[in-house]
Amino acid sequence: MNEIIPPLVNPEQSASAADSATWASLVERIRTDDPSGMEELYRVFSQGIRFYLCRQLGTQDLDDRVHDIFLIVTQSIRRGDLREPDRLMGYVRTVLRRQVASHIEQIVHSRNNHADLEMGLRLSDRHPDPERSAIQNENQTLAMRVLHSLKSRDREVLVRFYLKEQAPEDICRELDLSATQFRLIKSRAKTRFIELAKRRFSLRNLVPQP
Amino acid sequence: MDVEGHLVEEEIERYSLAASAEPELSQVEEHLLLCASCRKKVETSDVYVNSMRRAAAQIRAEEKRAPRWAGMAFLLAAAVLLAGVILIRSNATAPFAVSLAVTRGVGINAQAPAGVPLALQLDVTGLPAAASYRVEMVDRAGKQVWTGTFPGRPAKPLPAGIYFVRLYSPAGDLLREYGLEIGPLLK
Structure with missing residues (x-):
């Protein structure tokens, strides 16, 4: 009979509610190649990892990059690199930051070594998204109206x-x-912006979707 | 963070402004790995901050073009008198606005004429929000020919050739690169 393993973290709960003993249990399951451990790791972290990578590098090759992160984390855990299992979140974050930095370095290196335009790589090889551009322009127009x-x-x-x-304290002193x-000035402006955005289009379109 | 361990408004705004310092940055990013509701708030904040920055840059540009009339009536006559001369002279050195965006595949789509200042309009879609970015222009051999900021002053006039415009975060991380061909306009 398969053991029923309760979910590690309710994604809507605060991260502080995570039990460090449960992190240790997850890490141990991954270390011993328990498939439930991999599934749990993916369920808990995939959206957060996608969010971080998309924010830093854009949407190109996002699925591959997320997969690479999970590969690196699980291989590290199996090698015993994660010495403090309850620091799993911090470890995942560190892996993410290193991968982003490595990706950018690779592109710059390729760019410097390929002067031939036909073989040149782009740092972010994304086709311009007309819908994203249109939404961005709309948002800028709303911000102009607020200002x-x-x-x-x-x-x-x-x-x-x-x-x-400029630092808030400097602004306050000078003005x-x-x-x-x-x-209050900041808060009112933001509230006004969101009101205008809701009126102009549905709120879910405020944020361009990848 | 609030009593429930979620991000507060100020933390979210600092993160969107790329102004979070350690140890707050670690706490925020680790929390965002797990918390969908805070991620949503950061997404909205990113949109708002980016929109305000673009709008603020536009406002500043408008203010520079439109002198304040209040309390400056005595300068108006001089401005009118000089307007003809300024207009003639500015036409010869007015910055050329060139839009740069990343494109799929080979080839460079952005073009600009040689010998005139270049007002770079860079597509920063999807990049981490920042008040300004450092910009570097290099020639085809990778030699630096100009540095500045975006938004910022126009780039200096350059001779004909292929150039690359590199965009860096305030921390010095290379974020994006655009291609630019300078020479006689082909279209």
């Missing part, structure tokens, strides 16, 4: 914060604002 609807001082606050990346006023 134009503000008083010049409030608009200056947001331009300095989002474009110039004579309290921290509360600063937070």
Whole structure:
């Protein structure tokens, strides 16, 4: 009779609810080649890994990259590289960051060694997505409407914060604002943006889907 | 994080702005590996931050083109007087706007004329949000010919040839590369 293994983590629960002993159990199952361990690892981490890779590298070859990550993590666990099983999340994150850095280095290296245009590689070889571009332009238009609807001082606050990346405390000092006023300006602008977006199109289209 | 261990608004915004520092960055990224609801909030925040940045850059560009009239009436007459001269001179050196986007396959689609400043309009779709990116232009042999930022000042005029525009994150990571052909416009 197959043992029924309870789910490791409810994806909607906070990560802090994960039991470190359960992480250890998962790592042990993977280490001993238990298929349920692989399935659990995939179920728990696949969406998060896809999210990270998509955000860093785009959607090209995403499935292959996710597969590579799982391969690396499981091989590492079987080799005994993961010394603290309850640090599995941190380990997966480290593997992700290294893979992203390695991918970019590879592309740059290929670019430098292939001056011939016919053989050149692109860092992100994605065909332009007209729908994504259209949604992005729509969102920019909405943001412009929000900025134009503000008083010049409030608009200056947001331009300095989002474009110039000026520190909040510097903005407050130079524009004579309290921290509360600063937070209110940001919060109202964001709320207004989301309201306009909901009115313009359904909220699920606010975020271009890969 | 809040009492339930989820990301709070400020943490999400800092992450979208690529402004999270350790140890917060580790905590945020590890949490996002597991939490679908916080990932959704980050996605929305990314869209908002990116849109605001683009809009803010556009606002700044508009402000630079449109001088403030209030309190500057005494300059208006001088501006009108000089307008004819400025208009004639600016036409010869006005930056040429060139859109750069990544394309599948071989060949370079972006073209620009030689000998004029280049206002680079870079497709940053899908890249980590940043207030500005470092930009480097190299020639076909990989030799650097210009550096700047995006958004930022136009690139200097360059002679005819094949160039590559490289986009770097604030941390110095190479994010994207675009091809550009400079020479007489072919189309």
